[in-house]
Amino acid sequence: MNIKFLKNSEPNFSENLKGLLDFDSSNSEMIIETTHNILLAVKEKGDEALLEFSKKFDDLDFTNAAELEISEADINEAFERISLEQKGALNESAQRIFEYHTKQKMESWSYEDDEGSMFGQKITPLDRVGLYVPGGKAAYPSSVLMNAIPAKVAGVDELIMVVPTPKGERNDLVLAAAKIAGVDRIFSIGGAQAIGALAYGTETIPKVDKIVGPGNAYVAEAKRKVFGLVGIDMIAGPSEILIISDKNSNPDWIAMDLFSQAEHDELAQSILICDDEGFFTRVKKSINNLVETMPRKDIIKTSLENRGIFILVNNLDEAAKVSNLIAPEHLELAVDQPKLLLDKIKHAGAVFIGRNTCEAVGDYCAGPNHVLPTSGTARFSSPLGVYDFQKKSSLIELSENSASRLGKVASILARGEGLFAHGLSAEYRIKK
């Protein structure tokens, strides 16, 4: 297999790297227009539009929008159908995700100053959240856990899940995960119409305050459109892994870790940085040996050949610098002294420290979230967390003395800005 090879000591390294990282994230005019029309129809016709789209896109012939809701009995039956082993794994995973995320919960705080005034921040959960879950092949029960549990830890009162069920086909593992995670209601609807229903509300589907969860290009475009009316999580790009390895890692392990990213889809990006040129040869050999045994080998090959990158550096210090340029979604530190390397890492969604720690375990059950900033957005954004389902209100309570003293300060600044009523409002509180 032919994987691109760069050396960070070469001239134009940054530009070449940038070229290999870039991808076209823009939606076609057709997607933009179709999404616009679907959202408009849902906004104007509510349930009626949902029934039409369900017929058209999912071949579901409902006469009543209430049929879109998946009943508790159906969810329980799905849960009973999955294997004991799967139930155990989902439960253990949910428990670990719950424990980690509990540590993220923000608490209200306040303090009093020496003039007797109080300042603080009140933390409250969102009232109602929508969770989009893709249907078909990309139906991932782990995503249900990772999106739903932080919302529940935050104290979100009502969590509404939407999932397309083309021709009525439901995924038992997805429904079981929703039950375990504490999802409150589930509707079998997907696409831009599901985002519209959650953002505007219909007779049957309640309007939510925020929508999270991954989806196809129509879903992403719809989320972008309703942003502002409701909150949304980040719009994710293709998934990436960056592995920094020294020459002492097992090349089979590194190859398989690269595969675990590449198998997601053709645009997924797997990058290996090493300070030893010979190690790349060994990893390449492992790749060639192992890839033919992979059920998703075609996707893996396309992804590695088109988007994979090997980068040779002189030392691990330089590896950290290159990693900070990339700001990867997933970063594995497969080196002898990973903690020393970690200190130099500034931008990454999640860091998997040491050779024992593979991304795959983090994807499912280590505890931290697997919804992470992609495509370099770790430069300015964070993993999905409890904090995404809580919000803050500033608190200010001025004593008479503070109001009087600060009233004078505010008055000077207000008049400097030409805001006379602001000035007077503050001046009324100045003690005579």
Added chain:
Amino acid sequence: MNIKFLKNSEPNFSENLKGLLDFDSSNSEMIIETTHNILLAVKEKGDEALLEFSKKFDDLDFTNAAELEISEADINEAFERISLEQKGALNESAQRIFEYHTKQKMESWSYEDDEGSMFGQKITPLDRVGLYVPGGKAAYPSSVLMNAIPAKVAGVDELIMVVPTPKGERNDLVLAAAKIAGVDRIFSIGGAQAIGALAYGTETIPKVDKIVGPGNAYVAEAKRKVFGLVGIDMIAGPSEILIISDKNSNPDWIAMDLFSQAEHDELAQSILICDDEGFFTRVKKSINNLVETMPRKDIIKTSLENRGIFILVNNLDEAAKVSNLIAPEHLELAVDQPKLLLDKIKHAGAVFIGRNTCEAVGDYCAGPNHVLPTSGTARFSSPLGVYDFQKKSSLIELSENSASRLGKVASILARGEGLFAHGLSAEYRIKK
């Protein structure tokens, strides 16, 4: 003056209220297209495009993009030109904003579990942030302090400010505030072209990781467009105040507090909720007496007549419920026992507790941020804060035992999702 009057006991109250809160936030096709073209030009032609737009929009005839930068000497001179009183007020305000925001700073954390594995969250500041500051009439030094100081508290290394200076006209107070707040570089450029320059970078203006600060419709549209490539703060709608008052407040104070919101612009919204019908009459009398003395009386009248609302409720419990429906940007609790009422408030940008605490003091110098979620977005978003300039990386370090035990769990779930390489990657770490 004619101000709309609702009773929450009336049928259709919610629908009527919703109708009065709504405003059209969509940008015209013309704005969308112009912005698109400006961004494209900046992306493709860099500095050359900036010089063209500066000539076209700001009448600035620069031949070299370096001239766009405002020199340190010029900033220092601006600082020297403002009055001693203004320097003192800006400094006191900056100091208080700094102190409050210091309490918001997030710290990294980690813990070890009983299998010897480590889990945590590493907090790092953004590297470089862009701050948009409007020029002309809406040039607010207080906004510079409120946007810049949290970034500096977070530890942002480089803070780049952009501000339009039509015909070269600079605002001394704005430049002085930037100096006090620790802004690193200032460029005299505005509009969508400034947003493009910060998002893509040009030869002269460095690319940033996040853009904050208010602007006109072109700026808002440009921020929406570059969202994803860089982070942005919320796109603000018109500003609002909601005052919950009992009958014991001074009606002049309440009138002036309503004015302080209404004077911002015609779309600003001022709402008063009270449990006493007679109090509305007294406030109306104050409004009519006071409004003619206001320099911005025309704006105030238009705003109050078109967008102002008086709402009569039966008791303060109901007032809290109505307030939670509105999720106001600013909420004043001008009642005898404001702390009791505060307990019932779920959604608000900032709460001003007690009759002494007017919004105007909060706008300038109380300490908490004045950049707050507008138009009901307090249901899902928060005041601008230090947390907007920090980001999180998840940390996972598995012991051999954890990797082995959790490898089995991950393997079951990965195979359930059809992700074979994920499964094998985890299985490699299972101890034989």
